[in-house]
Amino acid sequence: MVSKPRISKGTRDFSPKQLANRDYIFSTIKSNFKKFGFQPIETPSFELAETLLGKYGEEGDRLIFKILNSGDKVKKADLQALEDGNLARFSNSLTEKALRYDLTVPFARYVAQYQNDIVFPFKRYQIQPVWRADRPQKGRFQEFYQCDADVVGSKSLWQEIEFIQLYDAVFSDLNLKGVTIKINNRKILAGIAELIGAQDKLIDFTVALDKLDKIGAEKVKEEMLKKGITSEGISKLEPLFNLTGDFSDQLQSLKSILSTSTEGIKGVEELEFIASSVAALGLKTAKLQMDVTLARGLNYYTGAIFEVAAPESVQMGSIGGGGRYDDLTGIFGLKDVSGVGISFGLDRIYLVLEELNLFPTDKTLSTKVLFINFGTSESLYSLKAITALRSKSIATELYPDAAKLKKQMMYCNKREIPYVVMVGESEIEQNKYLLKDMNSGEQQLVALEELMKIVS
Structure with missing residues (x-):
């Protein structure tokens, strides 16, 4: 039976863009x-229950996630408490650990x-x-x-x-x-x-x-x-x-x-x-x-x-x-x-x-330059430039497949990558690169040093 993909209430998945925005806040703090x-x-994600319980007041204690004992420890459960109707004591006998409620008590x-x-x-x-x-x-x-x-x-x-x-x-x-x-x-x-x-x-x-x-x-x-x-x-x-x-x-x-x-x-x-x-x-x-x-x-x-x-x-x-x-x-x-x-x-x-639309786009871009893939020799030539750009901490990638140009450019637009570099036989012969600014649409033929200055 195929399981329906879903997550527990109160938790979230994060997209690359969301994580970039979160990292902006993290790094600022x-x-x-x-x-x-x-x-x-x-400190560990979970503590001994005795470390946490009783430190946050009655309301706080109710919000602590307890971790159920496993194996032989389950046998130590206080069954008498269950018979007596003391659910709190019975519950505590089933667990020795709990996920941390905050960072202060740990x-x-x-x-x-x-x-x-x-x-x-x-x-x-x-x-x-x-x-x-x-x-x-x-x-x-x-x-x-x-x-x-x-x-x-x-x-x-x-x-x-x-x-x-x-x-x-x-x-x-x-x-x-x-x-x-x-x-x-x-x-x-x-x-x-x-x-x-x-x-x-x-x-x-x-x-x-x-x-x-x-x-x-x-x-x-x-x-x-x-x-x-x-x-x-x-x-x-x-x-x-x-x-x-x-x-x-x-x-x-x-x-x-x-x-x-x-x-x-x-x-x-x-x-x-x-x-x-x-x-x-x-x-x-x-x-x-x-x-x-x-x-x-x-x-x-x-x-x-x-x-x-x-x-x-x-x-x-x-x-x-x-x-x-x-x-x-x-x-x-x-x-x-x-x-x-x-x-x-x-x-x-x-x-x-x-x-309030306060996330700066330049802080959250994952890739700054995309090199178009036109084939094996063009990709090998591109990777030499990509290696040089990465050595200067400029996020750069090569499109992995020699797909149609339209598909590669569509990928670039959806990823909001600001620069595209295209390399063909002519550019290789001249030892240069055709750089396109995706915001202005302007294209220019440049050497590697000039390319690095423009995109840095």
Whole structure:
């Protein structure tokens, strides 16, 4: 029986052109990571389940892809849990490994495991795929790449400032104008939770608050009520939903609202330092904006939190995010190692650049010169020139078959190759090449050195 060719929902195939465009984004991000002093590492695609579970909150845990045990390990399944109706315990007994949910927790594991070999502060970048059992939709996939940069071993707020500059540098190089870097501080959220009497429900509170821009204030209030936060406490949040003014005005308002919370005031002061420093240094294209409802519902953030919004002209979720985590490595036995990091959402950035037509064609061409195949002797003569062009890193190819000229030219047009070279007996006798510019239609007979200058 013939199988129907298809792929799993939430995954994608990529064409050569799409991969060229993706590589343009990858190379832009990677070059800026290097400029800012980050070093590359890689971790396995799957980790021990115990490494990942319990690090992302209840919602995050549900989205982790678990890998089913095989062979004799299946016999170790907790059948009693199944009989008792405890499906979670039974499910966990069937698996020891899981696909990584993000790059941050594996990085924390890496730092703890190799702490004696690492020079602190340790600045690393990592560009690898991650997997989430999420409902597929526009800009959200079950398999996607993250491009992360982190610093561990320093509590200095200059790191947060540099990450804001890094975001700005990357989006400037991508010519993506109108990007907004939203910032908040987890200490401010802790202060708000204290204010409304929900200190013991900080995670529930932040997870609900983080959905404000997606489901609206009323739905957020409903979710908080279901989580056990009182109506009286929720009513105290009203001023926060409608904070107005610029960055400085909002911070002043928060100082007043959180005046009784030591933790909250500390968060406000940290944001004041970051905002004033960024204002003094300036940004090329991005805008820094305070967003007190920004929560990023991951358990490990403890200080500044970031989320990057695409230009308003594009309907898209966040295209980047991150934050400060003071003791993430503590879960692996390495205490008091503060870290801060950010991530670029490659797939969403791709969709934004595509919608705004910002991919430069000269960066994504796979082949620059095509040599027409007129036969054996002509092809041998052409390959000498092709070898010379390739030695200068000019992407060049010979059409493999001595097909009709129309077919070869059609291939060139469909591949969007800008130059064609034709070689016949006359060109071989003169030791020259007939070069055609496919955009202008202009043809000229040139020697190899001149040919290389024109197409380079």
